[in-house]
Amino acid sequence: xxxxxxxxxxxxxxxxxxxxxxxxxxxxxxxxxxxxxxxxxxxxxxxxxxxxxxxxxxxxxxxxxxxxxxxxxxxxxxxxxxxxxxxxxxxxxxxxxxxxxxxxxxxxxxxxxxxxxxxxxxxxxxxxxxxxxxxxxxxxxxxxxxxxxxxxxxxxxxxxxxxxxxxxxxxxxxxxxxxxxxxxxxxxxxxxxxxxxxxxxxxxxxxxxxxxxxxxxxxxxxxxxxxxxxxxxxxxxxxxxxxxxxxxxxxxxxxxxxxxxxxxxxxxxxxxxxxxxxxxxxxxxxxxxxxxxxxxxxxxxxxxxxxxxxxxxxxxxxxxxx
Amino acid sequence: xxxxxxxxxxxxxxxxxxxxxxxxxxxxxxxxxxxxxxxxxxxxxxxxxxxxxxxxxxxxxxxxxxxxxxxxxxxxxxxxxxxxxxxxxxxxxxxxxxxxxxxxxxxxxxxxxxxxxxxxxxxxxxxxxxxxxxxxxxxxxxxxxxxxxxxxxxxxxxxxxxxxxxxxxxxxxxxxxxxxxxxxxxxxxxxxxxxxxxxxxxxxxxxxxxxxxxxxxxxxxxxxxxxxxxxxxxxxxxxxxxxxxxxxxxxx
Numbered sequence: 001x002x003x004x005x006x007x008x009x010x011x012x013x014x015x016x017x018x019x020x021x022x023x024x025x026x027x028x029x030x031x032x033x034x035x036x037x038x039x040x041x042x043x044x045x046x047x048x049x050x051x052x053x054x055x056x057x058x059x060x061x062x063x064x065x066x067x068x069x070x071x072x073x074x075x076x077x078x079x080x081x082x083x084x085x086x087x088x089x090x091x092x093x094x095x096x097x098x099x100x101x102x103x104x105x106x107x108x109x110x111x112x113x114x115x116x117x118x119x120x121x122x123x124x125x126x127x128x129x130x131x132x133x134x135x136x137x138x139x140x141x142x143x144x145x146x147x148x149x150x151x152x153x154x155x156x157x158x159x160x161x162x163x164x165x166x167x168x169x170x171x172x173x174x175x176x177x178x179x180x181x182x183x184x185x186x187x188x189x190x191x192x193x194x195x196x197x198x199x200x201x202x203x204x205x206x207x208x209x210x211x212x213x214x215x216x217x218x219x220x221x222x223x224x225x226x227x228x229x230x231x232x233x234x235x236x237x238x239x240x241x242x243x244x245x246x247x248x249x250x251x252x253x254x255x256x257x258x259x260x261x262x263x264x265x266x267x268x269x270x271x272x273x274x275x276x277x278x279x280x281x282x283x284x285x286x287x288x289x290x291x292x293x294x295x296x297x298x299x300x301x302x303x304x305x306x307x308x309x310x311x312x313x314x315x316x317x318x319x320x321x322x
Numbered sequence: 323x324x325x326x327x328x329x330x331x332x333x334x335x336x337x338x339x340x341x342x343x344x345x346x347x348x349x350x351x352x353x354x355x356x357x358x359x360x361x362x363x364x365x366x367x368x369x370x371x372x373x374x375x376x377x378x379x380x381x382x383x384x385x386x387x388x389x390x391x392x393x394x395x396x397x398x399x400x401x402x403x404x405x406x407x408x409x410x411x412x413x414x415x416x417x418x419x420x421x422x423x424x425x426x427x428x429x430x431x432x433x434x435x436x437x438x439x440x441x442x443x444x445x446x447x448x449x450x451x452x453x454x455x456x457x458x459x460x461x462x463x464x465x466x467x468x469x470x471x472x473x474x475x476x477x478x479x480x481x482x483x484x485x486x487x488x489x490x491x492x493x494x495x496x497x498x499x500x501x502x503x504x505x506x507x508x509x510x511x512x513x514x515x516x517x518x519x520x521x522x523x524x525x526x527x528x529x530x531x532x533x534x535x536x537x538x539x540x541x542x543x544x545x546x547x548x549x550x551x552x553x554x555x556x557x558x559x560x561x562x563x564x565x566x567x568x569x570x571x572x573x574x
Contacts, residue, residue, distance in 0.1 A: 085355040185439055192418050192429050198380070199416040204404035204433030204484050 048273025049167040055253035056174040056270035057221035063260035066194025071127030072250040075104040077242035079223025082229035096229040105216040138238035149237030163232045171312025258307030337386035346372040359520045361534030368541040378410040379403045388423040402503045410484035413493040417465035424461040429481025455479045491522045507533040
């Protein structure tokens with residue numbers, strides 16, 4: 001038995017609108033760099049796309065499943081170092097990205113096994129501790145150069161557009177994965193876990209295994225982004241890719257854009273990626289303070305982020321018309 | 323009725339749970355037969371919720387054994403019990419408020435006993451369950467806007483969506499009006515008639531005696547009596563537990 005179309009869920013935007021937006025966005029992201037072409041512009045867009053990817057990835061665990069993690073720098077760093085080691089070992093860079101993703105996913109399971117026994121703020125605190133512990137270990141590990149960093153030596157010449165389109169492809173993969181999960185059984189189970197873990201278990205959802213699974217997917221995407229970054233930068237160091245700041249940035253973007261939605265993290269990633277350059281350049285001493293203030297303002301006044309704010313405006317506008 | 327149909331679906335043996343030194347439930351044994359509505363009553367603090375929680379997999383027993391649907395379920399988490407065919411409702415409703423009513427129920431179909439990955443199947447079965455409990459008109463509303471009575475129905479719908487053979491209901495009539503209570507009890511009978519055994523915990527004596535086939539009375543964590551509603555209402559020990567002993571002219 002199927003319900004009449006009039007009974008469709010009225011809260012969601014029609015599919016063709018999101019589809020058209022997606023196609024237009026991708027075309028723009030393909031054409032714009034080719035037209036403008038300035039190295040600096042392409043670099044900015046490249047980094048932004050990596051942020052979009054990690055933002056989407058974080059939202060899978062932090063948004064849909066409601067498990068707030070400050071530790072995503074671990075996956076970014078593991079992906080970056082694994083890729084770097086692989087490329088220096090003469091492995092094809094694209095295979096190296098996959099290796100970075102797999103390594104990050106494996107690490108995520110190892111970290112999830114103990115930490116997913118904790119709930120809410122206790123889980124969040126544990127991820128802070130783990131992230132810092134991993135950073136400290138990496139600054140003291142010899143074979144990757146410790147705190148002084150690790151250099152990637154690639155035999156091929158540097159081709160900026162190749163890096164850019166790799167990042168674009170990865171962001172699109174992340175978005176497709178996120179959209180598929182949001183619509184599927186898996187996503188519904190995660191949303192149930194976010195709202196009431198015990199009630200979710202009472203209707204048959206295994207909170208522990210579902211959290212482990214989404215953690216692994218999120219870690220793989222984040223690790224791949226770290227790998228793509230490492231190859232581009234050709235030099236990585238623990239205080240960068242494993243930095244606590246990296247983990248905070250990855251968390252901040254989906255919160256800015258709109259948590260637990262498919263498009264919120266995309267919006268947040270773009271806004272953050274583009275604005276961050278400016279903020280760091282103009283206010284190098286207080287840019288972290290600005291992020292902190294922004295986070296407090298969003299949580300106090302618009303927990304739905306930018307996307308939530310826009311939806312609210314549309315809702316009010318429609319309400320006035322009728 | 324056929325003895326096979328009315329075989330045991332739940333058997334509890336010597337179940338005990340301590341909180342610190344205090345035994346909230348002490349050495350309770352009973353058996354629920356298929357297609358019964360089995361009631362558990364008792365005054366406040368008798369251990370009803372503790373007993374219920376242990377059977378529903380929310381609390382690990384200190385001692386004792388639970389056998390349900392032919393297998394030992396002692397200490398198994400609730401998501402495993404659902405796969406076996408045991409679902410529960412909550413005394414204080416716990417809907418997934420940010421999801422629609424339909425999505426709430428769909429989760430039960432997706433992850434229930436006959437779990438499926440097919441979205442269309444999950445949707446159709448969920449709508450069917452909503453129709454059977456009488457809130458299908460609210461399918462696309464967010465669960466947060468439902469009234470208490472509707473939320474209690476959603477609790478039942480969500481549990482039924484997992485297609486349980488044994489439904490554990492915790493005080494589903496609490497906070498309902500007189501007519502809502504009547505409708506809810508009617509719904510319980512319908513669920514039983516459709517082939518699901520019901521174990522029903524309640525402190526409202528009137529509600530439970532009108533709907534149950536068999537009743538067990540708990541007092542101070544122990545089994546006080548068990549029988550048909552008529553037997554229970556006549557039992558002197560039960561009357562004493564609920565009303566106290568007759569005053570004896572001021573003498574102790």
